[in-house]
Amino acid sequence: GIQVEQSPPDLILQEGANSTLRCNFSDSVNNLQWFHQNPWGQLINLFYIPSGTKQNGRLSATTVATERYSLLYISSSQTTDSGVYFCAVRDLNYGQNFVFGPGTRLSVLP
Amino acid sequence: GAVVSQHPSRVICKSGTSVKIECRSLDFQATTMFWYRQFPKQSLMLMATSNEGSKATYEQGVEKDKFLINHASLTLSTLTVTSAHPEDSSFYICSAREVATSGYWNTGELFFGEGSRLTVL
Numbered sequence: 001g002i003q004v005e006q007s008p009p010d011l012i013l014q015e016g017a018n019s020t021l022r023c024n025f026s027d028s029v030n031n032l033q034w035f036h037q038n039p040w041g042q043l044i045n046l047f048y049i050p051s052g053t054k055q056n057g058r059l060s061a062t063t064v065a066t067e068r069y070s071l072l073y074i075s076s077s078q079t080t081d082s083g084v085y086f087c088a089v090r091d092l093n094y095g096q097n098f099v100f101g102p103g104t105r106l107s108v109l110p
Numbered sequence: 111g112a113v114v115s116q117h118p119s120r121v122i123c124k125s126g127t128s129v130k131i132e133c134r135s136l137d138f139q140a141t142t143m144f145w146y147r148q149f150p151k152q153s154l155m156l157m158a159t160s161n162e163g164s165k166a167t168y169e170q171g172v173e174k175d176k177f178l179i180n181h182a183s184l185t186l187s188t189l190t191v192t193s194a195h196p197e198d199s200s201f202y203i204c205s206a207r208e209v210a211t212s213g214y215w216n217t218g219e220l221f222f223g224e225g226s227r228l229t230v231l
Contacts, residue, residue, distance in 0.1 A: 102152075
């Protein structure tokens with residue numbers, strides 16, 4: 001099946017800093033989503049981005065499907081951005097399921 | 111975006127009892143729902159795919175008799191942990207996919223419930 005990697009595994013930022021999170025995947029996909037899991041466990045949809053670039057406030061994402069990676073940009077980070085960021089992809093050859101990466105754990109310090 | 115509601119959010123039970131967790135899609139119909147399990151500081155592990163009106167498809171290593179899944183309607187799937195033991199303690203999360211199509215492929219976005227934290231004493 002498809003393999004999904006995320007980097008870095010852990011990231012500590014000072015409030016106000018910018019960061020880039022990366023998701024690499026090993027095969028063609030037709031879906032890709034970024035999620036933020038908050039400290040209470042809730043998974044919040046950030047972007048549905050199988051290709052191209054999207055922006056939502058301080059967050060933006062870019063997926064280059066042909067090169068099998070996606071980037072999540074966080075600008076002017078806030079303490080509420082802390083949590084785990086997951087990317088999930090859907091393998092064209094693997095049916096309906098999304099495969100999750102291991103996540104990037106972000107801590108934003110005041 | 112679409113809303114998926116999961117209940118209960120937290121449950122504590124005695125060893126040997128059964129626990130039912132509900133997952134509802136509130137504003138869309140979901141022919142397929144997914145159940146995940148998450149251990150502390152780890153990623154989500156797919157347990158099973160729940161299909162409305164048919165049997166669930168379980169991932170390798172997941173005991174279907176231990177984790178009973180029922181998808182009785184287009185908006186409700188349930189996970190029952192039978193004869194729960196302390197090793198079943200975990201965070202269980204359901205998700206549902208909004209159906210959309212792009213040509214041949216079904217490309218709907220995935221939405222998650224709030225999760226249910228199960229503690230078995």
